[in-house]
Amino acid sequence: MTSKVPKTLALDFDGVLCDGLLEYFQTTWRTYRQVWAPTNPTPPDDLAPVFYRLRPVIETGWEMPVLLRAILKGFSEVEILVGWSSICSQIVSAENLNPQDLATRVDSIRDQWIADDLNGWLKIHRFYPGVEGRLKGWITSGLEVFIVTTKEGRFVQQLLQQQGIQLPSEQIFGKECQQPKYKTLRSLTATPIWFVEDRLSALQTVASQADLEEVRLFLADWGYNTPAEQAVARQDRRIQLLPLSQFIQDFAAWPDPKSPEGHSLPD
Secondary structure: OOOOOOOHHHHHHHHOOEHHHHHHHHHHHHHHHHHHHOOOOOOOOOHHHHHHHHHHHHHOOOHHHHHHHHHHHHHHHHEEEHHHHHHHHHHHHHHHOOOOHHHHHHHHHHHHHHOOOHHHHHOOEEHHHOOOHHHHHHHOOOOOEEEEOOOHHHHHHHHHHHOOOOOOOEEOOOHHHHHHHHHHHHOOOOOOEEEEEEOOHHHHHHHHHHHOOOOOOEOOOOOOOOOOHHHHHHHHEEEEEEEEHHHOOOOHHOOOOOOOOOOOOOO
């Protein structure tokens, strides 16, 4: 029988706990200026909203300046949503870009911003409504909470501390771990494990691991994903679509497990 309460709760950070879109865009534009040196140092007025809408296509941070390049080169939103991997590879190849160099530039620009104006950097992030209180409640209740993210763990720690949330560093698995999320989940021992993530592809990868069959998977519908991805999640046997209004409630209010056919089971 599936437990209604997890012993371990694994959470993505960006797109689940924290909305970093404003910071993403500003860091990305600074990186873009460094790489492509546009004549106008100010981004076009309509660039940020398009970037926000297309943020779900980004897998790792180095792709963000390439996404701006694609937008400014005239690729449509539909083209990017449908064929981002191909478009990204095309631009990287045609302009002789190095993903590792782009990653280093993004991180360096963010580090410099933090060094120059930590308070300003922290303030530009926004935790989703109700998340801070819910997270504090889980931690003080004794529930094992882990953050599993592709963001640098040190950035996560700073943002949590700003909100008065104390989570030991050993419970934060960031980019520095250099391993896919399913391997991190595999290392967590207290079961049952519930995992909340806003990227459908990450959940699908976990679902494909035979030894992680018992991990319950939730797609955060308030995060960086698209209506098309949410539709896929609704039909997936393993993945459940989770609204923010349920996420911040007791676990009894979360969606029930699905049947083998993919339908929710009654209580």
